[in-house]
Amino acid sequence: xxxxxxxxxxxxxxxxxxxxxxxxxxxxxxxxxxxxxxxxxxxxxxxxxxxxxxxxxxxxxxxxxxxxxxxxxxxxxxxxxxxxxxxxxxxxxxxxxxxxxxxxxxxxxxxxxxxxxxxxxxxxxxxxxxxxxxxxxxxxxxxxxxxxxxxxxxxxxxxxxxxxxxxxxxxxxxxxxxxxxxxxxxxxxxxxxxxxxxxxxxxxxxxxxxxxxxxxxxxxxxxxxxxxxxxxxxxxxxxxxxxxxxxxxxxxxxxxxxxxxxxxxxxxxxxxxxxxxxxxxxxxxxxxxxxxxxxxxxxxxxxxxxxxxxxxxxxxxxxxxxxxxxxxxxxxxxxxxxxxxxxxxxxxxxxxxxxxxx
Ligand SMILES: NC(=O)c1ccc[n+]([C@@H]2O[C@H](COP(=O)([O-])OP(=O)(O)OC[C@H]3O[C@@H](n4cnc5c(N)ncnc54)[C@H](OP(=O)(O)O)[C@@H]3O)[C@@H](O)[C@H]2O)c1
Numbered sequence: 001x002x003x004x005x006x007x008x009x010x011x012x013x014x015x016x017x018x019x020x021x022x023x024x025x026x027x028x029x030x031x032x033x034x035x036x037x038x039x040x041x042x043x044x045x046x047x048x049x050x051x052x053x054x055x056x057x058x059x060x061x062x063x064x065x066x067x068x069x070x071x072x073x074x075x076x077x078x079x080x081x082x083x084x085x086x087x088x089x090x091x092x093x094x095x096x097x098x099x100x101x102x103x104x105x106x107x108x109x110x111x112x113x114x115x116x117x118x119x120x121x122x123x124x125x126x127x128x129x130x131x132x133x134x135x136x137x138x139x140x141x142x143x144x145x146x147x148x149x150x151x152x153x154x155x156x157x158x159x160x161x162x163x164x165x166x167x168x169x170x171x172x173x174x175x176x177x178x179x180x181x182x183x184x185x186x187x188x189x190x191x192x193x194x195x196x197x198x199x200x201x202x203x204x205x206x207x208x209x210x211x212x213x214x215x216x217x218x219x220x221x222x223x224x225x226x227x228x229x230x231x232x233x234x235x236x237x238x239x240x241x242x243x244x245x246x247x248x249x250x251x252x253x254x255x256x257x258x259x260x261x262x263x264x265x266x267x268x269x270x271x272x273x274x275x276x277x278x279x280x281x282x283x284x285x286x287x288x289x290x291x292x293x294x295x296x297x298x299x300x301x302x303x304x305x306x307x308x309x310x311x312x313x314x315x316x317x318x319x320x321x322x323x324x325x326x327x328x329x330x331x332x333x334x335x336x337x338x339x340x341x342x343x344x345x346x347x348x349x350x351x352x353x354x355x356x357x358x
Contacts, residue, residue, distance in 0.1 A: 004246060005031035005050075005064050007057055007081050008072035009042060012177045013095045013121065013238060017070055018042070020243045024252050031064035033057055035077070057081040061090075068246060070121070071096040074179050075302050076295075076344055079103050083337060089116035093245035097122055097196045098302070102295035103340055104199035105333065118200065119245040124193055125200055126241035127220030127232030132201060135224070143203050144221035144229075145193055146213040147272060148173045148236075150185040153214060157276045163315045165308065173216040173236045182305045186318055187272060191283025192301075195294050198287055205288050210280060211269045217259070218267060233259060278319045286326055291333040292343035293326060299347035300325035307355040325350045 004021060008014045009032040021027045031050035032039050043051045050064035058080050061069060069085040070093040071078050078096030083103060085092035087110040094100060100107055111118055120126050124145050132140065151170050152160055168185045169178060176184070183189035190210050197208050216236040223229050234240055237256045244251060259265065274281045279301070286297035304321040307313035313321070329347050334340035 002027050002067045002246070003030035003064075004028065005033075005061055005066035005069045006072065007031075007033040007070065007078065008035075008074065008096070009039060010034045010037040011072055011074065012175065012180075013070075013072035013242065016238050017072060017242050017246070018046075020239060020246060020254070021046075023255070024243070024247060026250075026252070027246055030066050031060055033060055033073070035073070058084045061085070066090060068093055070242075070246065071099065072121070074098070074177055076102055076299060079337070079340070082107060083110050085114075086110035086116060086118065087114045089114035091117045091119065091248075093119050093121050093242075095121035095242075097192050098298050100199050101192050101195045102292075102298045102344060103334075103337075104195065104294060105290075106337065106340060108199065117248070119248050120196075120200060121238075121241050121245050122193060122196065123236070123238060123241045124220045125196060126244055127218075128197060128201060128222060130232055130244070131220060131222040131230040135222075137202065139224050139226075140203065140207075141223040141225050142207040142209060143197055143201065144209045144211055144223065145190060145197060146216070146218050146220060146269075147187065147190040147210055148184065148216045149212040149214055149270075149272070150187065152185055152276075153212065155276065157316070160276065160316055161314070165311065168308075168315060172214070174238075178309055179302070179305055182308060182318075183301070186279045186315070187277035188279040188283065188301050188305075188318070188322070190272070191280045191286075192298065194280070194283050195287040195297075205284055210272055212272050213267065213269050215268070217265070235259065279322060282319065282322055282326060289326075289331055291331045292340065292347075293329070293331040295334070295340060295343050296325055296329035296331065296347035296350075297322060299344045300329075300351040303348050303351035303355060310358065312356050312358045321351050321354045324354050 082099035286293040304318040
C-alpha cells in the first residue's frame with residue numbers, strides 16, 4: 001500500500017488524482033491540503049487524518065510521513081513541499097511546475113542529497129520521462145515539447161486586444177484550473193514547461209524544441225543521435241500521467257480508452273508564433289540567464305495572470321509585465337530558500353508596480 005499526501009486536493013489535478021486513488025487498490029490517501037477550500041467532507045470520505053487548509057505544507061508532511069507527495073498546488077506556494085520531498089528522498093509526483101521553475105537549482109541539489117524519485121505529472125514531461133527511461137544521456141539528441149496552441153492559435157497580435165477572461169478560459173483540448181488555462185493561452189505554460197524540462201532532464205535549452213500540435217495527442221518526443229524519434233501518444237487526459245506517477249513502476253490499468261488509429265488519426269505540427277505569444281521566447285531567455293531569472297519570470301507571470309483574471313490587466317499586457325520584471329530583477333542565484341523567497345518577493349513587487357490596482 002502506498003500512502004499519498006495530496007496537496008491541492010480540491011483542484012483540477014487533485015480531483016482527478018482522487019479518482020485514480022479510488023480505482024487503484026494499492027493506493028491510499030494519508031494527507032490532504034488546499035489553499036482555502038474546506039476539506040472536512042473529503043477527509044471523512046477517505047478516512048484521512050492529516051488535513052490542512054492554508055498554512056505550512058511542510059508541517060503537514062512531517063506529521064503524515066507519506067510514501068509519495070503529489071504536489072498539485074498551483075504556483076510558488078508549492079515550493080516548500082517540493083523541496084521537502086526531494087530533501088528527504090520521499091517520492092515526489094510533481095504537477096506543480098512553478099516550484100521546479102522557480103527553485104530548479106535548489107531542487108536538484110535537494111534531490112542529490114535526498115536520493116528520491118522525481119516523477120513528473122505534467123503530461124509532456126511524463127511523456128519525455130517515459131521516452132527517455134533506460135537510455136543513457138549521450139544517446140539523446142534533443143527533446144520536443146508539444147503545445148496545443150491554446151484558444152488563440154492562428155490569431156495575429158492585433159486580434160488579441162480586448163480578449164475576455166471567458167474566451168481565454170475556453171481551452172480547446174484540456175480542462176484545467178484557471179491559472180494554467182490562461183498560461184496555455186499566452187504560451188507561458190509552454191515557457192514554464194521548457195524550463196521544467198531543462199531542470200528535469202538536464203538537456204541544454206538549444207536542444208529543447210517547442211512545436212504546436214493542436215490535437216494534443218502526441219505529448220512529447222525525443223530525438224536520438226542515430227536519427228530515431230520516439231513519441232508518446234494518448235488521449236489528452238491527465239488520468240494517465242497522474243496514474244503513471246502514483247503507481248510507478250507498475251503502470252496500473254486506467255479507464256482511459258485506447259487511441260483508435262485506423263479511424264483516420266492524423267497528426268499536425270507547426271512552429272509556434274513567437275511574435276504573437278512572446279512569453280515563450282521570454283521563458284527561454286530567463287532559463288538561459290539562469291540564477292533567479294526563472295523565479296522572476298514565474299512570479300511576474302503569477303501576478304499578471306491574477307490581475308488579468310480579476311479584470312485589472314488586458315491579455316496582451318501579461319507579457320509586457322513579465323518582460324519589464326525580467327529587465328529589472330537582479331537575477332542573482334539563490335543560495336537557499338530564503339534567498340529564493342526574497343527573489344520571488346522582489347519580482348512580485350516589481351510586477352505589482354506595473355499592474356493597475358483595480
Ligand atoms: N490541470 C491540469 O490539467 C494540469 C496539467 C499539468 C500541470 N498542472 C499543474 O498542476 C498544478 C495545479 O493545477 P490545477 O489546474 O489543478 O489548479 P487548480 O484547479 O487551480 O487547483 C489548485 C489547487 O491548489 C490549492 N492551493 C492553492 N494555494 C495553496 C496553498 N497555499 N496551499 C495549499 N494548497 C493550495 C487549491 O486549493 P483551493 O481549492 O483551496 O484554492 C487547489 O486545490 C499547477 O501547477 C499546474 O500548472 C495542471
